Amino acid sequence: MxxxxxxxxxxxxxxxxxxxxxxxxxxxxxxxxxxxxxxxxxxxxxxxxxxxxxxxxxMLEALKKGDRVVSIGGIRGTVVSVKDQTVVLKVDDNTKLEFTKSAISTVVEQGKEEASSSKKDA
Missing domain, CATH: 1.20.5 (Single alpha-helices involved in coiled-coils or other helix-helix interfaces)
Incomplete structure (x- = not known):
């Protein structure tokens, strides 16, 4: 065994x-x-x-003044100015916040400047 x-x-x-x-x-x-x-x-x-x-x-490279965006924290606002690394958003009549570009998650609505220029092209 x-x-x-x-x-x-x-x-x-x-x-x-x-x-x-x-x-x-x-x-x-x-x-x-x-x-x-x-x-x-x-x-x-x-x-x-x-x-x-x-x-x-x-999307971040195409950001411009007038775009309506949402940040990663859920703050909605309109782009007032775009710098190299930051974006300034107008969130209320007298309130502007500065965010790093990477903190923008989505563009909700393109700015009126682009919409009017695309109508002229058509």
Missing amino acids: MEMLANLPILMGAPEGAAASGGSGQMMTTFVTFGLVILIFYFLIIRPQNKKQKDAKR
């Missing part, structure tokens, strides 16, 4: 001939599996995130 327990790992292992020929097949299957996982991550996570970052960058 003791001899059988001592030889148990040998008995459970693959035959020597199968191990030599099947090793390269298993390696290829492993590489294909990892390749598929990397492709799935790329198309489901990395690519959409890069697109979202590019869209946000374009």
Whole structure:
């Protein structure tokens, strides 16, 4: 009985001939599996995130006076001036707040200047 327990790992292992020929097949299957996982991550996570970052960058570069925007904190206002790194928003009749450009989450409505210029072009 003791001899059988001592030889148990040998008995459970693959035959020597199968191990030599099947090793390269298993390696290829492993590489294909990892390749598929990397492709799935790329198309489901990395690519959409890069697109979202590019869209946000374009939106921030296109900010101009008169745009109605929402900050990441939920504050709504109208752009009064745009500087290199900051944006000044008018949130009430006498209240202006200065935000970093990256704190602007969305543009709700384009400024009236662009709307009137697009009507002239049409």
